Amino acid sequence: xxxxxxxxxxxxxxxxxxxxxxxxxxxxxxxxxxxxxxxxxxxxxxxxxxxxxxxxxxxxxxxxxxxxxxxxxxxxxxxxxxxxxxxxxxxxxxxxxxxxxxxxxxxxxxxxxxxxxxxxxxxxxxxxxxxxxxxxxxxxxxxxxxxxxxxxxxxxxxxxxxxxxxxxxxxxxxxxxxxxxxxxxxxxxxxxxxxxxxxxxxxxxxxxxxxxxxxxxxxxxxxxxxxxxxxxxxxxxxxxxxxxxxxxxxxxxxxxxxxxxxxxxxxxxxxxxxxxxxxxxxxxxxxxxxxxxxxxxxxxxxxxxxxxxxxxxxxxxxxxxxxxxxxxxxxxxxxxxxxxxxxxxxxxxxxxxxxxxxxxxxxxxxxxxxxxxxxxxxxxxxxxxxxxxxxxxxxxxxxxxxxxxxxxxxxxxxxxxxxxxxxxxxxxxxxxxxxxxxxxxxxxxxxxxxxxxxxxxxxxxxxxxxxxxxxxxxxxxxxxxxxxxxxxxxxxxxxxxxxxxxxxxxxxxxxxxxx
Ligand code: XMP
Numbered sequence: 001x002x003x004x005x006x007x008x009x010x011x012x013x014x015x016x017x018x019x020x021x022x023x024x025x026x027x028x029x030x031x032x033x034x035x036x037x038x039x040x041x042x043x044x045x046x047x048x049x050x051x052x053x054x055x056x057x058x059x060x061x062x063x064x065x066x067x068x069x070x071x072x073x074x075x076x077x078x079x080x081x082x083x084x085x086x087x088x089x090x091x092x093x094x095x096x097x098x099x100x101x102x103x104x105x106x107x108x109x110x111x112x113x114x115x116x117x118x119x120x121x122x123x124x125x126x127x128x129x130x131x132x133x134x135x136x137x138x139x140x141x142x143x144x145x146x147x148x149x150x151x152x153x154x155x156x157x158x159x160x161x162x163x164x165x166x167x168x169x170x171x172x173x174x175x176x177x178x179x180x181x182x183x184x185x186x187x188x189x190x191x192x193x194x195x196x197x198x199x200x201x202x203x204x205x206x207x208x209x210x211x212x213x214x215x216x217x218x219x220x221x222x223x224x225x226x227x228x229x230x231x232x233x234x235x236x237x238x239x240x241x242x243x244x245x246x247x248x249x250x251x252x253x254x255x256x257x258x259x260x261x262x263x264x265x266x267x268x269x270x271x272x273x274x275x276x277x278x279x280x281x282x283x284x285x286x287x288x289x290x291x292x293x294x295x296x297x298x299x300x301x302x303x304x305x306x307x308x309x310x311x312x313x314x315x316x317x318x319x320x321x322x323x324x325x326x327x328x329x330x331x332x333x334x335x336x337x338x339x340x341x342x343x344x345x346x347x348x349x350x351x352x353x354x355x356x357x358x359x360x361x362x363x364x365x366x367x368x369x370x371x372x373x374x375x376x377x378x379x380x381x382x383x384x385x386x387x388x389x390x391x392x393x394x395x396x397x398x399x400x401x402x403x404x405x406x407x408x409x410x411x412x413x414x415x416x417x418x419x420x421x422x423x424x425x426x427x428x429x430x431x432x433x434x435x436x437x438x439x440x441x442x443x444x445x446x447x448x449x450x451x452x453x454x455x456x457x458x459x460x461x462x463x464x465x466x467x468x469x470x471x472x473x474x475x476x477x478x479x480x481x482x483x484x485x486x487x488x489x490x491x492x493x494x495x496x497x498x499x500x501x502x503x504x505x506x507x508x509x510x511x512x513x514x515x
Pocket of ligand 1: 298392393394395396436470507510511512513514515
């Protein structure tokens with residue numbers, strides 16, 4: 001079965017928003033991929049996309065060595081939408097002049113539509129757009145038509161009268177351009193003639209097909225971490241090749257409450273996967289004895305995981321492939337926006353950091369999906385809702401949320417406090433709107449009174465953040481009542497804790513984790 005026949009490609013000129021454009025397109029059920037701006041017109045012809053987007057970028061089109069694209073793309077008859085730098089480049093290629101703007105425009109700007117076009121079909125004439133440019137088109141040949149303007153930008157949007165080329169100086173992909181989403185939809189449906197055949201169900205079928213083709217009759221080994229990506233990878237591969245998949249799950253004793261059990265139940269009992277679950281809790285604790293430095297903890301845990309994985313993988317005879325839950329953002333990062341001569345996409349070997357010496361070939365069935373799409377895929381595959389929507393969890397686990405030495409009793413305290421935090425956040429209906437939330441056990445004791453007695457016990461910090469990229473984050477304004485009940489429950493139910501604090505730091509300058 002051939003899924004997603006329709007494809008749009010984004011030529012990346014180094015825009016910070018290229019991924020965002022891709023997501024906006026996929027949200028409209030049209031599959032799209034980001035490629036290097038150096039792709040040859042011939043290669044585009046082979047891909048046969050329904051549309052081409054020229055992304056923004058930090059350069060100026062009139063400087064030497066500015067990134068350009070194969071000019072023959074304008075002769076392919078494929079609709080093109082240029083955004084910001086992409087607009088300037090496209091217009092310049094078609095005879096317009098681009099110069100520095102006398103008054104630069106950054107941020108929200110009022111924009112007026114002055115002619116009819118398919119791009120602005122059904123849109124209000126006056127609205128706000130998000131600008132971020134120091135250059136702009138200043139002279140437009142007669143073959144062009146101006147579509148919209150702002151106070152300082154006479155050609156905020158244009159179209160070519162013969163070729164199917166549209167350009168917008170602003171950024172329709174960001175939410176600060178309220179009608180941007182509809183503009184992208186218009187480009188896809190009104191201009192490119194897409195029908196929207198990118199659906200997770202058909203993509204699942206295609207992925208299963210691809211895995212079968214790649215793997216044949218060979219055996220695949222997959223490491224399960226308890227997180228979404230590895231779980232979806234395993235479930236998908238299992239659907240494709242059944243008992244030719246062997247999974248390895250290393251219980252390092254640093255997971256949250258019930259997580260290890262849940263992985264084992266889901267994969268061994270529900271999916272009947274050949275699961276090698278290794279109880280390595282003591283082994284990890286032993287290695288972490290006396291260690292307080294966060295980076296040392298990370299190294300020890302990473303190293304130990306690889307050792308155990310290697311030992312176990314050797315026992316699985318004749319395995320040829322290793323499955324990894326690499327996602328599209330990792331893949332995109334390795335696309336040479338300005339450098340590489342080709343559009344080859346390198347593989348990232350960052351998941352679990354398993355060394356090449358293991359000699360496996362890689363299977364990466366999620367390498368074209370964004371995180372939210374992976375979750376949809378997980379739902380399609382029938383994975384439990386709790387697992388599919390789980391917040392990200394760091395590889396070193398609770399070890400980096402226990403500030404100071406990791407011991408069994410301290411793990412117990414943190415695990416119990418963390419369970420209560422998650423329970424209360426779920427009860428309040430906030431779990432899905434928060435990107436990540438958890439408890440941290442601090443390395444200090446404070447004074448309290450419990451009954452008539454003075455106590456001298458541990459402090460738990462609660463961290464809850466909002467973020468989409470995890471590079472920057474804001475603390476969540478959790479209602480006080482929810483914090484109150486969470487704090488009460490932790491102090492009453494978790495032995496050894498007499499104080500709870502809430503972390504109100506943003507990233508930067510703080511990080512999301514405390515270590
Ligand atoms: P920070 O603390 O750097 O966290 O703001 C950003 C995101 O990365 C996760 N994180 C890790 N994930 N191994 C991982 O697999 C690690 O050592 C690690 N440290 C932080 C963190 O949970 C957050 O989602």
